[in-house]
Amino acid sequence: MEPPQIYVERTLAIIKPDAIESLTDIEEIIKRSGFTIVQKRRAHLTPEQTSDFYAEHYGKMFFPSLVAYMSSGPIVAMVLARENAVEYWRELIGPPNCFRARETHPDSIRALYGTDDQRNAVHGSDHDGAEREIRFMFPESIVEPIPTGQAAKDYLAKLVNPTLLKGLTSLCKQKPEEPITWLADWLIANNPNKPCVNDDIHVTES
Ligand code: ADP
Numbered sequence: 573m574e575p576p577q578i579y580v581e582r583t584l585a586i587i588k589p590d591a592i593e594s595l596t597d598i599e600e601i602i603k604r605s606g607f608t609i610v611q612k613r614r615a616h617l618t619p620e621q622t623s624d625f626y627a628e629h630y631g632k633m634f635f636p637s638l639v640a641y642m643s644s645g646p647i648v649a650m651v652l653a654r655e656n657a658v659e660y661w662r663e664l665i666g667p668p669n670c671f672r673a674r675e676t677h678p679d680s681i682r683a684l685y686g687t688d689d690q691r692n693a694v695h696g697s698d699h700d701g702a703e704r705e706i707r708f709m710f711p712e713s714i715v716e717p718i719p720t721g722q723a724a725k726d727y728l729a730k731l732v733n734p735t736l737l738k739g740l741t742s743l744c745k746q747k748p749e750e751p752i753t754w755l756a757d758w759l760i761a762n763n764p765n766k767p768c769v770n771d772d773i774h775v776t777e778s
């Protein structure tokens with residue numbers, strides 16, 4: 573019988589500006605709760621970066637004050653890993669409104685360290701946002717998610733198959749002696765994603 577597989581998941585946590593002084597205490601809770609802090613970064617986001625990060629809330633009443641709050645001071649972003657990281661971290665931080673959190677989840681991080689209905693000490697990704705948010709805060713992250721199943725099919729269908737199909741069609745017409753090398757050269761010459769030189773830009777000599 574195969575041993576049960578433990579799926580280690582990653583989520584993004586942010587210590588928001590109102591809780592930055594409690595960073596050490598919150599990190600202690602994170603470690604005690606079985607998370608590994610995989611990456612950690614201190615940052616001070618501009619209002620533009622904050623708007624991009626919270627794009628899903630664009631147009632809501634609270635959006636402008638959320639952007640002002642999140643760009644008002646330094647934050648610490650962390651990638652947390654453990655089994656069911658997304659769900660477990662959200663459970664640990666509690667509901668977004670701290671006043672409500674103090675009533676319904678008095679031991680949650682937002683109940684303990686949050687300030688009000690907006691300044692709620694910490695952020696936690698949801699399932700749909702985790703990978704995007706991790707890449708937003710850690711763009712150089714080496715651990716890229718490997719698409720599987722439908723995601724892999726969609727990726728190949730969109731970005732690889734159309735070009736590959738054209739290359740294979742040309743290959744069959746040409747029937748070169750070294751088909752693999754020929755195809756490799758063809759792909760390099762016909763790569764739709766290669767950097768292009770803009771001929772319209774000329775440096776004028778004065
Ligand atoms: P969560 O952070 O738990 O995912 P949301 O995605 O709904 O919560 O909202 C993002 C952030 O926007 C919240 O953490 C909070 O800081 C702020 N926010 C959400 N709803 C409100 C609201 N009704 N009034 C003021 N700020 C809010």
Ligand code: MG
Binds near residue numbers: 696698
């Ligand atoms: Mg959210």
